[in-house]
Amino acid sequence: MQIDAHAHQISTSTQIVVGVHTLGIHPWELTLPFDRTEFDQKWAELIKRTDGVYAIGECGLDRVHENIATIEDQKYVLMKHFEEAAKRKIPLILHSVRTYSDVLEILKKIKFQQPVLLHAYGGNDHEMHELLKYPVYFSYGARLFNTDKRLLITPIDKLLLETGDQLDYTIADIYKKASESLGMDLDKLENILEKNFLTFFDKLDDISAADFIHDLNTRKTN
Numbered sequence: 001m002q003i004d005a006h007a008h009q010i011s012t013s014t015q016i017v018v019g020v021h022t023l024g025i026h027p028w029e030l031t032l033p034f035d036r037t038e039f040d041q042k043w044a045e046l047i048k049r050t051d052g053v054y055a056i057g058e059c060g061l062d063r064v065h066e067n068i069a070t071i072e073d074q075k076y077v078l079m080k081h082f083e084e085a086a087k088r089k090i091p092l093i094l095h096s097v098r099t100y101s102d103v104l105e106i107l108k109k110i111k112f113q114q115p116v117l118l119h120a121y122g123g124n125d126h127e128m129h130e131l132l133k134y135p136v137y138f139s140y141g142a143r144l145f146n147t148d149k150r151l152l153i154t155p156i157d158k159l160l161l162e163t164g165d166q167l168d169y170t171i172a173d174i175y176k177k178a179s180e181s182l183g184m185d186l187d188k189l190e191n192i193l194e195k196n197f198l199t200f201f202d203k204l205d206d207i208s209a210a211d212f213i214h215d216l217n218t219r220k221t222n
């Protein structure tokens with residue numbers, strides 16, 4: 001089975017669709033003027049939703065995207081997401097652009113127990129080495145067609161694949177590309193990533209893997 005760990009578009013594959021299977025506020029949505037009190041009200045409303053929420057996110061930090069809240073305000077928002085994920089004992093899906101040292105600082109400080117998915121990972125080798133001290137997973141998507149250097153240094157048991165927010169490549173294209181880069185049979189890669197995916201959602205221990213996949217696939221059509 002090919003699993004799409006992070007998607008913004010609903011497709012026929014088994015996938016985690018942002019906003020359907022997850023709950024959070026993307027840093028790009030933190031437009032100006034940003035007001036913490038207003039955010040707190042919005043957040044209080046948002047977290048009332050519990051049904052079908054398997055992960056918190058996509059949330060995170062971005063030092064490149066323009067006209068959004070300051071990095072301090074972004075951190076304030078991100079901490080709310082970490083708190084909520086810890087409370088629910090579910091994973092967190094993280095957007096990080098030129099902020100891996102900020103993320104490391106936070107992970108060191110909060111001792112978060114749930115897994116974190118660093119989607120479309122774009123950091124360097126040293127940052128990956130440091131990040132691997134925490135329960136993090138790395139997912140890659142369309143950017144593999146430009147460079148696979150990060151994929152090749154990612155521990156295979158911490159790897160996931162994604163379509164993300166683009167429409168040029170399907171999850172099947174991305175699996176094929178990753179299997180070529182890794183020099184690994186597609187079947188073998190699918191089996192490993194399926195195991196990784198289910199380990200990532202380990203905290204859903206009240207339901208079986210099969211029921212979880214079934215639930216994912218039925219919920220997105222509702």
Ligand SMILES: [Zn+2]
Nearest residue numbers: 008058164165
């Ligand atoms: Zn995304």
